[in-house]
Amino acid sequence: MAVDLELAPKHKRPAGEPCCEPVVYPDVERLEAERLARVAKALGDPIRLQLVDVLRKHAGKVCVCELVPLFDLSQPTVSHHLKVLREAGIVGSERRGLWAYYYVNPDAVKELSAWLSS
Amino acid sequence: MAVDLELAPKHKRPAGEPCCEPVVYPDVERLEAERLARVAKALGDPIRLQLVDVLRKHAGKVCVCELVPLFDLSQPTVSHHLKVLREAGIVGSERRGLWAYYYVNPDAVKELSAWLSS
DNA sequence: GCTCCAGATCGACAGCCATCTATATACGTA
């Protein structure tokens, strides 16, 4: 993100009062913003947020066959949401026999949590 | 969210090993999930996340005319992103003379932050 | 009044997303 620190008001303004303080926006923020936004976006759907909630409450591994009936959605749709979460790094999965078990990856959420509460 | 606590495995499974522990999912979670997801969704765009970042760094009021040149976007697009953030309750705005000043509403972010780090 | 400027809104458009049904894959059991 190219930053222009010389954003001093080029326009007229009321009675000497400056438009605002100069804005500082270091270049290093952009990639971090993209990482954070990717996680936030994945959590930006109530179904996916609830999926993460359930997976966290059961702190470990819950099989998909228990997740599907919690929602009024088809199995492929739930599978799709799990995939979105997986691709965002928020959850991981492991296959045991016929069943697939999902678990929350705490690190992915940690960075967003830290930024939010900073 | 209607919950079926009797999700005991209806299917055959390997060697007595249960498919998974029973899933508990209280009804009260749904509305909260929708609130949280609304905030997360609004933050799920790098531009909006950076806007919030700038507004937080300048802890108070920054005029829009300083925000627009930070991004390689048209003024209407930045205005649109600010509107999304406003509708999610993440930022507020105040007009003084010609200029509009945006600020972060800490409460909106707080709930999401608390859930993430719980 | 008129003009200029900051910001918001409108309308259009391309790309993305949530959902479905249908099908494929992969594993267990008989």
Added chain:
DNA sequence: TACGTATATAGATGGCTGTCGATCTGGAGC
């Protein structure tokens, strides 16, 4: 081997989203 079951994938579709240029709004100053 053949069959059933748990997930994943594919393809379609309607709706949402990010972006733009053009325009509207409303305040400041002449």
